[in-house]
Amino acid sequence: MGSPPPTPGRGHLLNASGCLDALAAPHVARQLDAFVTKTVTPLPREGNEPVRIAETDVGMLNSIGLANPGIEAFMADVLPRLGELDVPVWVSVGGFAARDYADLCDLLDGRDDVAAIELNVSCPNVAPPENEVAEIVAAARAATTKPLYAKLSPALPDIAAAAASAAAAGADGLSLVNTVRGLALDSELQPVLSTTTGGLSGPALRPVALAAVHAAYPVVDLPIVGMGGIETGRHALEFLAAGASACALGTVLFRDPEAPARVRAELESEAAELRFKTPLAARGAAHRRDGEEPLLAVA
Amino acid sequence: MWKREPLSVLAVEPVGAYVLLRVRRGGVDPGRPGQFFMLAPPGHVLPRPMSLCLAPSGELAFLIDPVGPGTRALAALVPGECLTVLGPLGNGFCLHVERPVLVAGGVGVAPFPYLSEQLGGPPAILGFRSAHHAEAAELVPHAEVVIDPVLPTDVLPRNRDVFACGPEPFLWAVAAHAPEAQLAWEAPMACGYGACHGCAVEIGGAYRRLCIDGPVLQLAA
Secondary structure: OOOOOOOOOOOEEEOOOOOOOOOOOOHHHOOOOEEOOOEEEEOOOOOOHHHHHHHEOOEEEEEOOOOOOOOOHHHHHHHHHHHHHOOOOOEEEEEHHHEEEEEEEEHHHOOOOOEEEEEEEEOOOOOOHHHHHHHHHHHHHHHEEEEOEEEEEOOOHHHHHHHHHHHOOOOEEEOOOOOOEEOOEEEOOOEEEOEEEEEEEEHHHHHHHHHHHHHHHHOOOOOOEEOOOOHHHHHHHHHHOOOOEEEOOOEEEEOOOOOHHHHHHHHHHHHHHHOOHHHHHHHHHHOOOOOOOOOOOOO | OOEEEEEEEEEEEEEOOEEEEEEOOOOEEEOOOOOOEEEEEEOOOOOOOEOOOOOOOOOHHHEEOOOOOOHHHHHOOOOEEEEEEEEEEOOOOOOOOOOOOEEEEEEHHHHHHHHHHOOOOOOOEEOOOOOHHHHHHHOOOOEEEEEEEOHHHHHHHOOOOOEEEHHHHHHHHHHOOOOOEEEEOOOOOOOOOOOOOEEEEEOOOEEEEEHHHHHEEEEOO
């Protein structure tokens, strides 16, 4: 490997959807190779009632509830301003049925300022879509020629099977993983979050996400954006080794808005230290044994 | 423009039930009164939002109420340790008023020493739950202290330009007396710069992100 990444964008470092507002912090977004928007839904959503976030020992919970202006206002007001940032834009879309995803993709299909569409089929903080992942991907596929990434939940019973099914339905790539549902109690033993549970992210999610990427890589011949608790260049390198072709930063951005530049530099030096010509040359390294050829994708 | 920098802890001084955390200023701008900083407690995933309490030459000082794991970790810092600070963030108070009065509930007193200094020492009404907590009033000149069950709104004068900071029910009570008051809100916050949508507060029928729409907001604006 070592060729340019197959992911739409300039390189291999993105943000996780919902973890950065590029219009509020454009200089943070410009550190990335592509910016992924907060999930946009067909209609505007105020989001969940506060309290929406809670820290845990090794992670955080969020229950924002897909707060967004809706696709109409997003396309009229937000997307043009994102286009001025000179960073490739991925639009994350979410809905409650396959038809919603198809409609959203149809609206975005003609927009030159959209580099890719991520299908958020795995938000733990709202009612799950009525349809299976494959049905949603297939409906979206029929509505757009844009690169389509399916963002999957680590709570799926068989992430490899879900990855293969998304690929068969026409996904161009996978985003692995979304948050996983968790609970935090306050000092009076009551749920901190208004919605009781929320999505767990941060360091606690990292080994779970790494396992998901590792499981999906051998079964799909697709680019994979790995995410979940990445805080350092070493973490990012591990995701590439497990099978990711790009990495996304999430919770770390809350504490350190300069993380993209730092992680990028650390990733370069960590990869060089292990004698990889480029960070991407490490893709799949965790699947190889001494003397073996790289494991080829089989899907 | 905000900046992120590791700063050296100079002192952690008890002030009644609270602690005053003093750090070297480094290259960080103290900003306007009412603006805030994200302080990263060692060993924690998320930083904590704190308004600037005092800005002596070469220093930044924050008043901390050590009530949870993060604030207790901040209060447990020792001189010489490093604290990473991001700020100044958000919108501070508008200082162009004629008859200011500062009104705080509990640790809502935090931004008032710096604000009082900038306004030339206006009168202040500070409410606390106990005499021990009320020792923090020593940081604010010309302060009238009330202690539960007496509330600051019980003694709030009319026809003043009110600056208020405290818990949400306290702010609503102040706003009922003084609809044009400048209110400094607080909410759990993960990032401080608009990324997380965690700090939303429902004001005027819509959720506002306190970090970029506030934390200082006027209901009657």
